[in-house]
Amino acid sequence: MKPDTTDIILEPQDLDVLQACFDALRRKSGLINDEVLAATIAARMIELYQTGIRDPRELSERVML
Numbered sequence: 001m002k003p004d005t006t007d008i009i010l011e012p013q014d015l016d017v018l019q020a021c022f023d024a025l026r027r028k029s030g031l032i033n034d035e036v037l038a039a040t041i042a043a044r045m046i047e048l049y050q051t052g053i054r055d056p057r058e059l060s061e062r063v064m065l
Contacts, residue, residue: 014041021056
């Protein structure tokens with residue numbers, strides 16, 4: 001059973017990291033013009049972040065798998 005990470009509170013600095021990573025991924029890939037796809041990728045990025053992955057490069061790589 002996978003641990004519940006939904007109760008992890010994201011602080012403003014966490015959101016800054018996630019936003020910067022998301023924006024860079026969006027610029028780099030050009031694949032996130034669709035709002036549904038963008039929301040899916042953002043949700044996956046948050047999920048990965050909550051599991052402890054904090055490195056923006058690793059987040060980008062894993063979210064695009």
